Amino acid sequence: MTRYGGFWWRALAYLIDAIILQLALSVLGGALGFGLMLPLAGTGSLADAVIGFSMLGMILVLLVGQWLYFALMESSRLQGTLGKLAVGLIVTDEEGRRINFMRATGRYFAKFLSGLILCIGYAMAAFSARKQALHDMMAGTLVYKTRDPSSLSAQ
Structure with missing residues (x-):
């Protein structure tokens, strides 16, 4: 019998994902030149506007990058992010099947509500x-503590 992925396994998986995302998106932000204008902060309205747009650009890169990471990985044949795979978790629909990209996207954006209510949703x-x-x-969706998605169909 396959167990469900509990809170602490999921928290550990998220910690791993957060580290991976921070590194990857920081490198991407650096490659795109975000942060290069920070020495100009406070030197004038044009420089401040450029910094504001640079920060807005980095926020967009972070949001889009995180969304694509979670939605693409969880809807892939792997059925989980690198953090989930590292601790042996997979994401399925309620029948134990792989989720599609749209369901993974909905799941990702629903996490904002989980966090918005003092993380009670988590x-x-x-x-x-x-x-x-x-x-x-x-x-x-369901999260199972297994590395083998085919073990779910045998139940």
Whole structure:
């Protein structure tokens, strides 16, 4: 019998993903030149405007980068991000099948609501019967503690 992925396994997976994303997106932001204008901060309205647009650009890179990372990885044949794979978790729909990109996208953006309500949406994974966080319930997904998605179809 395959177990559901509990709160602490999911938290560890997210920590791994956060480190990976921070490194990758920092390199990408540097390659795109974000941050090069910071020495000009406070020197004039044009420089401040450029810095503002640079920061806005980096925020967009972060948001789009994180969304694509989570949605593409969780909807791929791997069924999980690098952090989830490292701790042995996969994401499925409620029937144990691989989720598509649109469901993974909905799951990602539903995480904002999980965090917005004082992270109670995330904590729900510790107390719900199938270890679902709020965003899992909204997206109709489950997280299993297994490295073999084919083991779910045998149940």
